[in-house]
Amino acid sequence: MDTFTIIGLVAATCTTISFVPQALRTIKTKHTKDLSLAMYSLFTIGIFLWFVYGILVKDLPLIIANGITLLFTSTILILKIKYK
Amino acid sequence: MDTFTIIGLVAATCTTISFVPQALRTIKTKHTKDLSLAMYSLFTIGIFLWFVYGILVKDLPLIIANGITLLFTSTILILKIKYK
Numbered sequence: 001m002d003t004f005t006i007i008g009l010v011a012a013t014c015t016t017i018s019f020v021p022q023a024l025r026t027i028k029t030k031h032t033k034d035l036s037l038a039m040y041s042l043f044t045i046g047i048f049l050w051f052v053y054g055i056l057v058k059d060l061p062l063i064i065a066n067g068i069t070l071l072f073t074s075t076i077l078i079l080k081i082k083y084k
Numbered sequence: 085m086d087t088f089t090i091i092g093l094v095a096a097t098c099t100t101i102s103f104v105p106q107a108l109r110t111i112k113t114k115h116t117k118d119l120s121l122a123m124y125s126l127f128t129i130g131i132f133l134w135f136v137y138g139i140l141v142k143d144l145p146l147i148i149a150n151g152i153t154l155l156f157t158s159t160i161l162i163l164k165i166k167y168k
Contacts, residue, residue, distance in 0.1 A: 008134075014127065015127055033117075036109045039109075041102075049092075052091060053088065056087075056088045057092075
């Protein structure tokens with residue numbers, strides 16, 4: 001595996017798993033006041049479209065990374081709507 | 085432009101601009117308690133690596149989308165560190 005691919009994989013891992021601590025914090029505290037509803041709405045729609053795009057162009061890394069991210073960001077979005 | 089490309093562009097636009105309302109909200113309220121420091125640290129590192137990856141593979145959409153996102157997420161990260 002070349003250096004470029006490794007950098008891309010590390011980048012994808014960071015952006016995908018970054019929403020885990022936010023989801024865990026929000027589940028634990030039930031406080032969502034400082035989270036922007038517009039941000040999580042737009043971001044979740046965007047990640048869903050990336051996921052669809054991945055399926056359309058048959059790109060497995062796009063499908064996997066965005067599928068996992070979608071789980072976490074939609075959880076945060078639901079909590080934001082529930083506890084706002 | 086085909087449908088697949090349009091879906092990809094809409095996806096990229098949504099995920100890139102989604103951090104604008106969060107940055108504006110945080111600048112305005114100066115409240116960052118509900119934001120996860122681990123999330124913004126990991127996400128900003130990830131977006132920076134995507135930006136570097138874009139430069140390495142000479143992919144202009146990756147460079148532009150991640151360069152813009154990096155501006156917003158690093159702003160939120162700095163505010164989180166400043167006001168935590």
